[in-house]
Each structure stands twice: as C-alpha cells, then as structure tokens.
Amino acid sequence: MRTAQRLNAASGRRDLPPLILLTDRWRLADPAAAAARLPAGSLVILRDGDLPGAERLALGRRLAAVAARRRLGLLVAGDAALAAAIGARGCHWPERRLPVRVGGFATAAAHSLAALRRAERAGAAAVLLSPVLPTASHPGAPTLGPARFAALVRASRLPVYALGGIDGRSARRLVGSGAAGLAAIGALMG
DSSP states (O other), X not given: OHHHHHHHHHHTOTTSOSEEEEOOTTTOSOHHHHHHTSOTTOEEEEOXXXXXXXXXXXXXXXXXXXHHHHTOEEEEETOHHHHHHHTOSEEXXXXXXXXXXXXXXXXXXXXXXXXXXXXXXHTOSEEEEOOSXXXXXXXXXXXXXXXXXXXXXXXXXXXXXXXXXXXXXXXXTTTTSOOSEEEESGGGOO
C-alpha cells in the first residue's frame, strides 16, 4: 500500500485513489472481505460479468455496503444499469466494450497505446494498463514490463494504473514510472 501511495503522490493525482481492487470470482472467493481490508479512499471494481444477474446484483449490493462503511469508491465493469442500481460511483469499461463516449465517472482497461488513445477520446477519468508483469489471471500472456509501461504512462494524457503481476515487490519496480497507482487482485486477497 505504501508504494501505491508513493506512486499516487508522485503522479500529482491525489484526487484519484492510489489502490484499486478488481473482483475475480475464480481467484478471489470473498471480494467483500478483501474490500473490507482496503484503506479508506481505495477503489473496488466489480467485474465478474459471467455471474448470473441476481448473483451479480447481490455481490454488488454487498460491495456497495462495504464501500459505504469503509469510504471506498465502487465501479461496475461494463454495466451502467447495475452501477446505478447499487449506487456505484460509475463504470469501468473493458477495452473491447469501451463506448465512444463514457457517461459519468469511468475508468477503462487498456493494453496498448491505441487503447489508451481510445480511452482518452471516450472521456475516461483513468486507465488500468495491463499486463505490466506476468500474472496469474492470464498465464503466459505477453507483458509490457516496467520500461514499456513507463513509456506508455508518459505517452498518456490520462492517469494510468499498473495492473498485472502487482505485489509488494513488483510494485517497487514501478516507482518513478509516473503511474497514478496500483490495481490488483491477488496482492489484495489478504
């Protein structure tokens, strides 16, 4: 967490959270418990779009309750109606589903400079750029590495979060990259 705060302070984007937890029902059995351990001011992104509607709504409501109690932000991936239904702050848009223009507060996923540019044009508030390092979510996927990640951060007009392979040790490799903060699943499981 300290590294996320250092990155956030160095980026000059203290208006944005330094730390983001992404849900993943296959890797994070109890996202509400993980969210409850986050420091105030962090952000939670409810993904799990493959859950049946009623289950995703129930999970969203549990996360919204934790977010309210712990003073966390909450976004819903790719579902503005669910975001509104649970009182989330806004949406997180997967790269392949990014609308031409986002409404309200939104973040976007990106894996390349072209995707960063699309997020900028769409009006996203920030981007989660991945995978920075090898990750359990996408084993064997090509990674950006710290140097290319930093170059893309410098090329972006949006605040950029590092996602993919982030843990206490790897996060320190990103100090000086210009990242607005860190996004993770495994490192925040508890």
